[in-house]
Each structure stands twice: as structure tokens, then as C-alpha cells.
Amino acid sequence: MNPEIIEQAFRDYGALRRTDTDPELEAVRAAILLEDLLEVTLPDAGIDPAVLADASAVAALVARLWRGV
Amino acid sequence: MCGVCGIVSYGGPPDLALLRRMMGRLAHRGPDGNGYYRDRRAALGHTRLAIIDTSGGAQPLCNEDGTVWVTFNGEIFNYVELGEELRNCGHSFRTASDTEVIVHAWEEWGKECFSRFNGQWAIALWDRRAERLVLSRDRLGVRPLFFARVSTGLLFASEVKSIFADPSVERAFDPVGLDQTLTYWSPVAPRTVFRGIEQLEPGHYAVLDRDGFRKAPYWRITFPERGREPMQDVRENVDALRERIIEATRLRFVRSDVPVGAYLSGGLDSSVTAAVIAHYTSVPLHTFSLRFSDGEFDEGQYQKKMSALLGTEHQDIMVNPSDIAAVFPEAVRHTETPILRAAPAPLFLLSKLVRENGYKVVVTGEGADEVLAGYDIFREARVRLFWSRDPESAKRARAAELLYPWMARSPGQVPAFARSFFGRHLDPGDPALSHRPRWDSTSVIKSMLSGGLRDRISRAETEDVVAAMPPGSEDWDPLSRGQWLEMTTLLAGYILASQGDRMLMANSVEGRFPFLDRDVVDFADALPARHKLFGLEEKYLLKRAFADLVPKEIIQRPKQPYRAPDAASFFAEDRPAWFDELMSKRAIAAAGVFEPSAVAGLMAKGRRTGGENMSNTDNMRVLAIVSTQLTYETFIAEGGSGELDQALPDPSVAVDLVTDDRSVQ
Numbered sequence: 176m177n178p179e180i181i182e183q184a185f186r187d188y189g190a191l192r193r194t195d196t197d198p199e200l201e202a203v204r205a206a207i208l209l210e211d212l213l214e215v216t217l218p219d220a221g222i223d224p225a226v227l228a229d230a231s232a233v234a235a236l237v238a239r240l241w242r243g244v
Numbered sequence: 245m246c247g248v249c250g251i252v253s254y255g256g257p258p259d260l261a262l263l264r265r266m267m268g269r270l271a272h273r274g275p276d277g278n279g280y281y282r283d284r285r286a287a288l289g290h291t292r293l294a295i296i297d298t299s300g301g302a303q304p305l306c307n308e309d310g311t312v313w314v315t316f317n318g319e320i321f322n323y324v325e326l327g328e329e330l331r332n333c334g335h336s337f338r339t340a341s342d343t344e345v346i347v348h349a350w351e352e353w354g355k356e357c358f359s360r361f362n363g364q365w366a367i368a369l370w371d372r373r374a375e376r377l378v379l380s381r382d383r384l385g386v387r388p389l390f391f392a393r394v395s396t397g398l399l400f401a402s403e404v405k406s407i408f409a410d411p412s413v414e415r416a417f418d419p420v421g422l423d424q425t426l427t428y429w430s431p432v433a434p435r436t437v438f439r440g441i442e443q444l445e446p447g448h449y450a451v452l453d454r455d456g457f458r459k460a461p462y463w464r465i466t467f468p469e470r471g472r473e474p475m476q477d478v479r480e481n482v483d484a485l486r487e488r489i490i491e492a493t494r495l496r497f498v499r500s501d502v503p504v505g506a507y508l509s510g511g512l513d514s515s516v517t518a519a520v521i522a523h524y525t526s527v528p529l530h531t532f533s534l535r536f537s538d539g540e541f542d543e544g545q546y547q548k549k550m551s552a553l554l555g556t557e558h559q560d561i562m563v564n565p566s567d568i569a570a571v572f573p574e575a576v577r578h579t580e581t582p583i584l585r586a587a588p589a590p591l592f593l594l595s596k597l598v599r600e601n602g603y604k605v606v607v608t609g610e611g612a613d614e615v616l617a618g619y620d621i622f623r624e625a626r627v628r629l630f631w632s633r634d635p636e637s638a639k640r641a642r643a644a645e646l647l648y649p650w651m652a653r654s655p656g657q658v659p660a661f662a663r664s665f666f667g668r669h670l671d672p673g674d675p676a677l678s679h680r681p682r683w684d685s686t687s688v689i690k691s692m693l694s695g696g697l698r699d700r701i702s703r704a705e706t707e708d709v710v711a712a713m714p715p716g717s718e719d720w721d722p723l724s725r726g727q728w729l730e731m732t733t734l735l736a737g738y739i740l741a742s743q744g745d746r747m748l749m750a751n752s753v754e755g756r757f758p759f760l761d762r763d764v765v766d767f768a769d770a771l772p773a774r775h776k777l778f779g780l781e782e783k784y785l786l787k788r789a790f791a792d793l794v795p796k797e798i799i800q801r802p803k804q805p806y807r808a809p810d811a812a813s814f815f816a817e818d819r820p821a822w823f824d825e826l827m828s829k830r831a832i833a834a835a836g837v838f839e840p841s842a843v844a845g846l847m848a849k850g851r852r853t854g855g856e857n858m859s860n861t862d863n864m865r866v867l868a869i870v871s872t873q874l875t876y877e878t879f880i881a882e883g884g885s886g887e888l889d890q891a892l893p894d895p896s897v898a899v900d901l902v903t904d905d906r907s908v909q
Contacts, residue, residue, distance in 0.1 A: 207630045208779030222639045
């Protein structure tokens with residue numbers, strides 16, 4: 176998928192992000208979106224508020240997944 | 245909107261008295277007039293609800309030389325543009341109706357004409373010279389069209405009760421049609437619940453002539469391969485969707501010679517259509533809503549908010565459980581098929597309110613959930629897919645809590661429930677991953693079927709809807725596969741039929757559905773799935789497209805599926821007398837569908853609890869049984885009340901070439 180589209184999708188997701196829910200549950204919500212967008216499967220360790228909270232951490236995770244690391 | 249019927253006879257001329265009886269049974273679909281045409285091979289009947297060209301559009305209607313005749317139920321919304329094109333091709337018109345466009349379009353383009361129509365229709369064309377009958381139904385099945393192939397010819401009609409006007413037509417349940425109903429919630433076209441009665445598949449046309457009977461699609465539900473969708477830019481798609489929905493809504497509002505009202509449910513879809521009408525037309529808007537005395541189902545506060553915001557003249561009807569029970573037999577007389585929810589009955593009362601207020605056309609939000617991915621079933625499927633990638637992951641199992649607020653409120657109950665419901669058949673390669681939980685939980689009703697019916701079902705050749713998925717669908721996004729299944733089963737078979745056309749036409753009201761516009765559907769089907777279901781955010785593009793016209797409170801509220809009290813409607817103290825008799829062991833045994841002792845057990849449970857707090861399965865069981873019994877009593881048992889012959893006023897079109905060849909020049 177075009178990187179611009181992915182970036183746009185993350186920005187759009189940022190607008191929808193909920194702050195009033197359990198952060199772990201919010202990480203699951205983000206993981207569902209991410210896996211659908213990128214057709215990747217996150218390890219359990221990646222379904223984590225710390226990993227999915229900001230765009231740069233997500234980008235690093237995705238890069239690792241795409242490299243197969 | 246109207247009623248159509250007809251006969252093609254292989255022997256002598258069709259029986260005119262039979263045709264008139266068939267028309268009489270469609271009087272509710274067309275109280276404004278009626279007409280017929282007959283020659284030595286075919287007869288067409290029509291009952292009219294006059295909406296376009298109210299003074300000149302009487303049917304059946306013919307071409308310039310009287311060789312092609314049509315009887316038509318529905319609307320061709322682009323008839324003005326098509327008429328212009330046909331005039332440029334040399335056709336001359338006698339009326340300003342969309343019906344005449346159909347005749348000339350058939351002459352000009354043959355079967356290709358159907359893909360040019362943007363509308364909702366059931367059409368029968370009779371070509372005298374070729375002795376050819378052509379039947380056609382709109383893309384998604386808004387308008388019904390049934391037929392029976394009998395030894396003497398073919399009968400067709402908008403409703404089954406019209407075909408049953410012929411006493412030689414068999415009346416019996418079709419085991420496969422019942423089996424489908426107790427799996428998919430309705431029979432899947434061409435099946436019905438009646439043996440020998442077929443319905444033309446949506447998006448198809450059929451031909452009967454000297455070469456026999458055949459059917460073919462002119463349009464199919466299709467989706468692009470995942471990742472190869474033509475339009476990837478979400479902002480461009482927001483604008484394009486908005487433009488199409490505005491045009492579709494505007495067309496449905498202005499292409500009418502009588503006033504058009506709108507339903508307002510309190511949800512997003514009808515709020516969008518009502519807001520578009522209010523903002524993009526200059527005509528005052530009258531809105532109608534359904535309310536429930538039971539707060540669990542009521543959406544009154546949102547309806548009022550939207551109506552106040554748009555400044556509509558608003559009316560609602562408050563429905564309580566005993567109203568549902570009281571009107572239920574009449575509702576089933578119109579659904580002509582068993583239903584697993586009571587939801588159609590309040591819609592019958594709502595269309596009555598519309599009619600009593602002098603309206604005979606309403607615009608509604610139907611179809612948005614299927615076309616733009618609003619149903620919970622699509623979110624559930626995404627959660628199931630997510631979970632299926634590692635069923636042992638505790639983190640993934642938590643995804644079920646995102647679906648429904650009560651799960652987040654009751655975390656202790658979640659794992660057990662989620663595993664039992666969403667965790668079944670977690671096969672990511674299953675093309676019907678989205679629908680297995682619903683089909684499984686519905687099929688539980690079959691445990692109450694009689695031994696005789698179970699035998700007949702097991703001996704019958706069943707039709708697997710999953711096997712009928714189009715080649716290439718394995719490359720679609722999983723959401724698209726779920727949408728295909730939903731449009732092929734529930735939309736056509738239940739939403740547009742039992743909750744749609746039948747409840748509206750029972751009170752002579754036409755429904756118009758902007759979200760099922762040809763251009764909206766084709767556009768939406770081609771979208772990337774993530775633009776419809778963005779993560780777990782349903783109808784994402786629609787929400788963005790109309791964020792300026794619909795208040796945040798409505799856009800952001802959790803999806804509330806339209807529901808009505810089910811079993812509770814039938815076990816209240818003031819339940820109608822007919823209910824106990826209809827569900828008695830004697831009556832259950834006579835119908836032969838369910839096991840009397842099993843029904844007695846369910847009835848005892850219902851009486852004990854007053855129908856309150858029954859499980860979802862038991863609610864469906866009660867509704868399935870009572871509606872099946874009513875279907876049997878009304879249409880199959882001797883002396884059924886569904887077949888009241890109504891006298892029609894004098895016809896405005898009466899062309900009988902059998903008795904008088906000079907009638908048409």
C-alpha cells in the first residue's frame with residue numbers, strides 16, 4: 176500500500192482515538208485497524224498501549240514486521 | 245408503486261375472470277385505479293398507486309402500434325433523461341410517465357435497457373408479435389415479483405396471494421424455503437416458502453416464449469480485488485459519496501407528482517436523507533417516526549432532535565407490545581412468509597400513520613447498513629478475523645469488548661460469552677466467516693421442527709448460498725464478502741421485503757431508498773473496504789461526508805439496530821385470544837412444521853415469564869412459530885383469510901383483444 180495512504184489513515188485514526196476508554200482496549204482497537212490496513216499480524220507484545228500510542232512507534236513496529244524481524 | 249399480475253397461457257386465451265381476481269388481491273398496492281390487457285396468449289393486470297403523471301399514466305400501457313405492452317410496479321428515477329434519449333432515437337410519447345419509457349427502452353435497447361434504468365421495479369413486458377413475456381426485477385430486490393410455472397402456462401404477480409387466486413395452484417410449504425428461513429432469516433431467491441412459487445432474483449430478467457423459459461442477470465453485486473480498488477483517496481471519496489447521495493435523495497424527492505415525506509428513525513441513515521432533503525430542496529418536509537413505550541427500543545429523543553434541527557413537520561406513533569400482537573396477523577398476511585422478529589409489525593403501523601396524513605411516498609434510509617457497512621455483523625466479523633489469527637491470545641480475545649458497551653461494563657462475563665458466540669468456527673479462510681454466528685444461532689430453531697419436515701428437508705436438494713458466491717470473491721476484502729452475503733440474503737429477503745415493500749404497500753405507501761440508488765451502490769461497492777469500515781468504525785465515509793448536516797450526537801451514538809419487543813408482545817396479560825389457539829397442540833400438528841410437544845414447552849416458558857427476559861433464541865423461536873402458523877392458516881389451510889377477493893372499481897384501461905380486436909389501433 177502507498178505509504179501516503181497509510182500515513183493518512185493513521186492521521187484519520189488519531190482523530191477517532193478515544194481517551195475515555197481502557198488504554199489496553201484502545202490498543203486492541205488500534206491493532207485491529209493496523210492489521211486490516213497493512214495485512215500484518217502483530218505479536219501480542221505489539222498490542223500494547225506503549226507501542227500503539229504514537230505514530231513513530233507504530234511506524235517502527237510496522238517496518239520491523241515488513242522486514243520479517 | 246403498484247401491483248402487477250398476469251397470465252401466459254399455453255392453451256386457450258387466459259381467463260379474464262381469474263386475472264380480475266388476481267388484481268383484486270392487489271388492491272391495497274394500487275387503490276387509485278386499475279386496468280388490464282388480454283389477447284389470445286397473455287393477460288396483464290395492474291392496480292395503480294398514482295405518483296408520476298397521475299392523470300395520464302394508467303396501465304397496462306403500450307408502444308406506438310400496440311405490439312408491446314407493459315405492466316409495471318415501481319419507479320425509474322432517470323426516466324426524464326432516458327425519455328429525452330429515446331425521443332432523439334425517434335420514439336414518440338403519449339404520456340409523461342416513467343412507464344412509457346420502459347416500453348420504448350425495451351424496443352430500442354432490448355434486454356440492455358434494464359442496466360440503463362436507475363430505479364426500483366418489477367416489470368412485465370408482453371411482445372404480441374413474438375409472443376414473448378419478459379419479467380424484470382430491480383438490482384437489489386426493492387420490488388417483489390413472484391411467479392408460478394404451471395402445466396397450463398405461467399402466472400406472475402407482485403404478491404403470492406394474487407397467484408393463489410388460481411385454485412389450481414398448489415398451496416404447500418416448501419421444505420427448502422423453510423429451511424432457508426430458519427437459517428438466513430428468509431428464503432433466498434428464487435426460493436419462497438411455498439412449493440412451486442418462485443421469485444425472480446434481484447438484478448435478473450426472465451423470458452418466456454416459444455423457446456421456453458430462461459433467466460439471466462443484467463447486473464451483479466460485485467467488489468474489486470482487495471488492494472486494487474480504483475479510488476484510494478479518502479478525501480476525494482468523501483466528496484464523491486456526498487455528491488451521489490445528495491443526487492439520489494434529491495431525485496427521489498422531486499421525481500413525484502404527489503408530496504413526498506420521510507422516515508426519521510433517530511439513526512444516522514434517515515437523518516442523512518432527511519437532512520439532504522431539507523438542505524437541497526425547497527419543499528417543506530414532513531417526517532414520520534416510530535416510538536416504543538419500552539425504553540429499550542425507543543429512539544424518540546434523537547428523532548425529536550433531528551426533526552427540530554431540520555424544522556420538519558413531525559409526527560410519530562407510540563407502539564406498545566399489545567399493539568404489535570394485535571396487528572401481527574395482518575402483518576404476516578402481507579409478509580406472506582414466516583418472520584423471526586416482530587419488527588415488521590410496528591412498521592405496518594408507521595406506514596398507516598403516513599397514509600392517514602395524506603402521504604403516499606416516503607424516503608427512508610434503508611440500505612445504508614448493507615451498502616456502506618453499518619451492521620454489527622461486519623464489526624463482529626472483523627473482530628473474529630482479528631481473534632482467529634491467534635485464538636489463544638488473551639489480548640485478542642478482548643476485542644469482543646469493543647463491540648458492545650455491555651461487555652466493557654461486565655468484563656467478568658465477556659470471556660465465556662465471547663468464546664461461545666464469536667469464537668465458534670474461527671476459520672479465517674471461511675468465505676462466510678462474517679455470517680456463521682448468526683446462521684448457527686438461527687438454525688437452533690430447527691431443533692423444534694417436526695420429524696416429518698426434518699425428513700423432507702434432509703431429502704431435498706438444498707442450495708448453499710456460500711457456494712453461490714461469484715468466482716473471484718476469494719480475492720475480495722473479507723468485508724466485501726460479508727456485504728455480498730448480507731445483500732443476497734437479508735437485504736432482499738427480509739429488510740426490503742418483510743420490513744420494506746410489504747409493510748409500506750399494505751397501507752398503499754411507496755418507499756424510496758436513496759442508499760440503494762444505482763450510482764451510490766456501484767460507487768460504494770468499488771470503495772476500499774477501509775473507507776466503509778475503518779477499523780471498527782462503521783459507515784466511516786458516510787459519517788465524514790455528512791458531518792456538517794447531522795449533529796455529532798447522532799453521528800457518534802453507537803449503532804442501534806431497529807428492534808421491537810418480540811416474545812413479550814405475545815405473552816402479556818392482554819394478549820389476543822387467537823394466539824393460544826394458534827399455538828395449541830392441535831393447530832401445531834395440523835400445520836405440520838413444528839413438534840407440538842416442543843412448542844408446548846416453549847409456550848409454558850413464555851407464560852411463566854410473561855415473555856420477558858427470554859433468550860434471543862427463544863424470542864426467535866416464538867416469532868418463527870407464531871408467524872409460520874399464521875402463514876399456514878392464512879395461505880395454506882382451507883378457507884385461509886389471506887385471500888380475500890376485493891371488488892375493484894371500473895378499470896381505466898380495459899383492452900380485451902379476445903372479445904374485441906378493435907380495442908387497440
